[in-house]
Amino acid sequence: MSSPSSFTYLDHNATTPVRPVAAAAIAETLAECGNPSSVHRAGRQARQRLEAARDAVAQAIGLPEGGTLVFTSGGTEANQLALSGTGRPRILRSAIEHDSVREAVSNAVEIPVEPGGTIDLAALEAALAADRRPALVSVMAANNETGVIQPVAEIVRLAQAAGALVHCDAIQAIGKIGFNMAALGADLVSLSAHKLGGPPGVGALALAPGLHLAALQRGGGQERGLRGGTENLPGIAGFAAAILAAIAELPKYQDLAVLRDTMERELLAIEPEAALFGATQPRLPNTSSVALPGLSSELQIMALDLAGVGVSAGSACSSGKVRPSHVLSAMGATPELARSAIRISLGRDTGPEDIERLVVAWSALARRRRAKKGAA
Amino acid sequence: MNGVLRNATRPPPDAIYLDYQATTPADPRVVEAMLPWFTQRFGNPHSTGHGFGLEAAEAVETGRAQIAALIGAEPREIIFTSGATEANNLAIKGAARFLKGRRNGVVALATEHKCVLESVRDLGREGCEVEILPVESSGLVDLDRLDAALDERTALLSIMAANNEIGVLQDMAAIGALCRAKGVLLHSDAAQAFGKIPLDVQAMKLDLVSISGHKVYAPKGIGALYVRHRPRVRLEPLFSGGAQERGLRSGTLAPALCVALGEAAALAASEGPEEAVRLAALSRRLRDGLAARLDGIALNGDAEHRLPGNLNLRFAGVAALDLLAALPDVALSTGSACSSAEVEPSYVLKALGLDNESANGAVRIGFGRFTTEAEIDRAVTRIAEAVTRLRSGLA
Numbered sequence: 070m071s072s073p074s075s076f077t078y079l080d081h082n083a084t085t086p087v088r089p090v091a092a093a094a095i096a097e098t099l100a101e102c103g104n105p106s107s108v109h110r111a112g113r114q115a116r117q118r119l120e121a122a123r124d125a126v127a128q129a130i131g132l133p134e135g136g137t138l139v140f141t142s143g144g145t146e147a148n149q150l151a152l153s154g155t156g157r158p159r160i161l162r163s164a165i166e167h168d169s170v171r172e173a174v175s176n177a178v179e180i181p182v183e184p185g186g187t188i189d190l191a192a193l194e195a196a197l198a199a200d201r202r203p204a205l206v207s208v209m210a211a212n213n214e215t216g217v218i219q220p221v222a223e224i225v226r227l228a229q230a231a232g233a234l235v236h237c238d239a240i241q242a243i244g245k246i247g248f249n250m251a252a253l254g255a256d257l258v259s260l261s262a263h264k265l266g267g268p269p270g271v272g273a274l275a276l277a278p279g280l281h282l283a284a285l286q287r288g289g290g291q292e293r294g295l296r297g298g299t300e301n302l303p304g305i306a307g308f309a310a311a312i313l314a315a316i317a318e319l320p321k322y323q324d325l326a327v328l329r330d331t332m333e334r335e336l337l338a339i340e341p342e343a344a345l346f347g348a349t350q351p352r353l354p355n356t357s358s359v360a361l362p363g364l365s366s367e368l369q370i371m372a373l374d375l376a377g378v379g380v381s382a383g384s385a386c387s388s389g390k391v392r393p394s395h396v397l398s399a400m401g402a403t404p405e406l407a408r409s410a411i412r413i414s415l416g417r418d419t420g421p422e423d424i425e426r427l428v429v430a431w432s433a434l435a436r437r438r439r440a441k442k443g444a445a
Numbered sequence: 446m447n448g449v450l451r452n453a454t455r456p457p458p459d460a461i462y463l464d465y466q467a468t469t470p471a472d473p474r475v476v477e478a479m480l481p482w483f484t485q486r487f488g489n490p491h492s493t494g495h496g497f498g499l500e501a502a503e504a505v506e507t508g509r510a511q512i513a514a515l516i517g518a519e520p521r522e523i524i525f526t527s528g529a530t531e532a533n534n535l536a537i538k539g540a541a542r543f544l545k546g547r548r549n550g551v552v553a554l555a556t557e558h559k560c561v562l563e564s565v566r567d568l569g570r571e572g573c574e575v576e577i578l579p580v581e582s583s584g585l586v587d588l589d590r591l592d593a594a595l596d597e598r599t600a601l602l603s604i605m606a607a608n609n610e611i612g613v614l615q616d617m618a619a620i621g622a623l624c625r626a627k628g629v630l631l632h633s634d635a636a637q638a639f640g641k642i643p644l645d646v647q648a649m650k651l652d653l654v655s656i657s658g659h660k661v662y663a664p665k666g667i668g669a670l671y672v673r674h675r676p677r678v679r680l681e682p683l684f685s686g687g688a689q690e691r692g693l694r695s696g697t698l699a700p701a702l703c704v705a706l707g708e709a710a711a712l713a714a715s716e717g718p719e720e721a722v723r724l725a726a727l728s729r730r731l732r733d734g735l736a737a738r739l740d741g742i743a744l745n746g747d748a749e750h751r752l753p754g755n756l757n758l759r760f761a762g763v764a765a766l767d768l769l770a771a772l773p774d775v776a777l778s779t780g781s782a783c784s785s786a787e788v789e790p791s792y793v794l795k796a797l798g799l800d801n802e803s804a805n806g807a808v809r810i811g812f813g814r815f816t817t818e819a820e821i822d823r824a825v826t827r828i829a830e831a832v833t834r835l836r837s838g839l840a
Contacts, residue, residue: 076497078495084489084492092480102468103468107776108778109464109773110456110460111460111464142527143527145684145696145697168695261697268702285683286531287534287563288533288534288562288564289530297530298528299528299659301527301667303666373495374496379498
C-alpha cells in the first residue's frame with residue numbers, strides 16, 4: 070500500500086479528517102478525568118463540558134426551544150433510536166434512505182423517488198392518506214450518494230397535515246448546507262460528527278419539544294434515560310467544536326460547487342456517454358455521482374486508487390459489496406448503469422489540483438473503456 | 446473550547462483523584478497512539494477501495510487482536526461497541542431474544558450494574574422469565590444457590606466479574622463450569638475486571654464478556670463485546686444498518702478509539718500483573734493508615750476476593766455524603782457514578798444485608814495506575830481528619 074499522504078482523497082462523504090479545532094478539544098478533554106455523572110468536582114467539570122457541548126450542537130442545528138438533544142455513538146444508532154423509539158405503528162420512508170434507516174424496521178412502507186432523486190411527493194401524500202394509523206415519515210435531508218437535497222419543508226407540511234411525525238436523517242447535510250430544525254419543523258433529526266470534521270464514534274438525535282422515545286440501550290439513566298451509558302465526552306467536545314467551525318465556514322463551503330461543476334463539465338467533455346445522477350436537482354456542493362457505462366465501479370475505484378485518487382462506489386458501509394446501489398436503482402438506473410457509478414465527494418480542503426488529478430486519471434479510464442468497446 | 450468552560454468548577458490542582466471505578470484518566474501512551482487516527486490517518490475503515498480506508502481497517506484489526514489476546518480470545522470474537530453499557534445491552538438482550546421460544550429464562554445477580562438489571566427488566570417485559578439472585582453478605586454468590594437457579598429453560602446467566610461498587614470478584618471459573626454443564630450461556634460484565642485481573646474466556650468458559658475503555662485507561666465512547674465463536678453464540682443486534690462487525694453492530698467504527706482500546710489492552714497485558722501487586726500494596730497502606738488513626742472502620746464486601754484498586758469502607762457514625770462534602774479536594778464517591786446524584790442507599794450494599802444507615806455510610810475509594818504512595822498518605826490524613834471532625838460534631 071503506498072503512503073496515503075501522497076493521495077488525493079475525494080471520499081469525504083464516507084468520512085472527513087477531524088478539524089484541528091476538534092482535535093484540540095478532544096486532546097484537551099482527554100487530559101482531564103471525570104465521569105459526567107460523578108458529583109465531585111472532576112465529575113462536575115465533565116458535566117459542564119458535556120452541557121456546553123450540548124448547547125453548542127443544539128444551537129448549530131436550530132433545535133427548537135424546549136427540544137432535547139441526545140448524544141449517541143453515531144448516526145446509525147441515532148437513526149435506529151428514531152425509527153424504533155417513537156412507537157408509531159406505521160413507518161414511511163423514501164427509497165433512497167441510508168441502510169441504517171432501511172434496516173431499522175422491517176415493515177416500513179417505501180416511498181419512491183423521482184428520476185432526479187427527490188421524493189415523489191404525490192406518492193407520499195397518497196401513502197399518508199391510505200392508512201390513518203399514526204405514522205412516522207423518515208426522509209434524509211441530503212442523499213449520501215448523489216447529494217440530492219430533499220424538499221424537507223414540503224414533506225413536513227404533508228406529514229403534519231396527516232398527523233404524522235417526521236424524522237430527518239441530516240447526517241450528510243449538516244455542515245455542508247444550511248439546516249434549521251425549528252424552521253423545517255422536523256420532529257426528529259439525526260446527526261453524525263465524523264461527516265463534518267468531528268470524530269467518528271459520536272452522533273446525536275435531536276427531538277422536538279414534548280416528544281418521548283423508548284430507549285435502545287438502558288442503564289445508568291444518562292441522557293434523560295433515553296440512552297444509557299457514560300457519555301463519550303472527548304468525542305462530544307470534538308463534535309461541538311467541529312460543528313461550530315463547519316457552520317462558520319458554510320458560505321465558503323458552497324464554493325466547492327464551482328469546483329465540482331467544473332469537474333463534471335470536464336468529465337462529460339471527455340466522455341459524453343458518462344451519466345451524472347441527480348445533477349438536475351439542488352445538490353450538496355461537494356457531491357458528484359457519475360457512471361462510466363461498461364466499466365464496473367470496482368474496476369474504476371481500483372484504477373483511480375492506483376493513480377492516487379480515493380473515491381467510492383457509494384456508501385462506505387457497502388463498499389465491500391457488489392450489489393448495485395439502491396439509490397441509483399430507485400432513480401431509475403438500470404442495474405448495469407448503477408454498477409458502473411462512482412461517488413466523488415470533495416472536502417473543505419479540496420483544491421483545483423486535486424480535481425485535475427481526478428480528471429486525468431478518469432480520462433485514462435475513459436480511454437480504456439473506448440479501447441474495450443472497440444475490441445468488442 | 447475557548448470560553449466554553451470559563452466558569453467551570455475545575456478540581457484544585459492538588460486534588461487527589463480516588464474514583465477510578467467511575468472513570469480512569471486516559472493513559473498518555475494511549476492518547477499518543479490514538480490521536481494521529483483523528484487527523485493524519487482519518488480514513489473510514491469500511492472504505493476498503495483506497496489506501497486511507499485500508500490503513501484504518503488494519504489499525505482496527507490490530508486493536509481487535511490486542512483486546513482478544515488479553516482474554517484468550519480470537520480476534521474475530523471481539524465486537525467493538527460504544528462502551529460497556531451497549532455491550533451489556535447487546536449481550537443480554539441479543540442472546541435472550543435470539544433464544545426466545547427455546548429457552549426463556551434470564552438470571553442475574555442483585556448486585557449487577559444498573560445497565561444489566563435494566564436490560565434484564567426489559568426482557569421481563571418482553572415475556573422472559575427473570576430471576577434476580579441474592580448474594581451473601583460478602584457480596585459473593587453462593588454456588589449451590591446459583592446451581593439451583595439454572596435449568597434447561599435458562600437461556601442466559603449474567604454475572605459481573607468484578608463489582609463496580611464493592612470490588613468483589615466472583616469465582617468465574619466455577620460459575621462457567623456450572624453453566625456449561627447445563628447449556629446456559631454465561632455473560633460477564635467485565636467493565637471493571639478487564640485489564641485489572643486475569644480473565645481467560647477458555648478457562649472460565651465465558652460465552653459473552655463486556656469490556657469498557659474508560660475503566661482501563663482508554664477514553665470514553667469505546668467498549669467491546671467478546672462473543673464466543675465455538676460453540677457459536679448467536680445474538681440479535683440492537684441496531685442494523687451497514688452490517689459492520691459481522692452484522693452484530695452496525696455503524697462506522699472509530700479507528701482512533703479502537704486503536705486506543707487495543708493499546709490499553711496491550712499495556713494491561715505487559716504491566717497488569719506488576720500493577721496489581723503495587724495496587725494491593727497501596728490498598729494495604731490505605732487501610733492500615735486509616736486503622737492506625739481511626740476506630741470503627743468496616744469493609745464492605747469480601748476482604749480477600751476483590752479488585753486490588755478498590756476499597757469500600759464505612760466509618761461508624763459518619764454519613765458518606767457528609768464525608769464527601771468535607772473533602773472537596775479528594776474525589777471519592779458513594780457508589781456507582783450513574784447513581785451518584787441519587788439519595789437512595791445503594792442497592793448493592795442493601796443486597797449485602799446492610800441497613801439504610803450503614804449503606805448510607807459507605808464510601809468507595811478507587812485508585813489505579815497514576816495513584817502515588819504520597820497521594821494515598823495524604824488521603825489517609827485528610828480522611829482521618831474529616832472523620833474525626835465529623836464524629837466530634839465540629840464539621
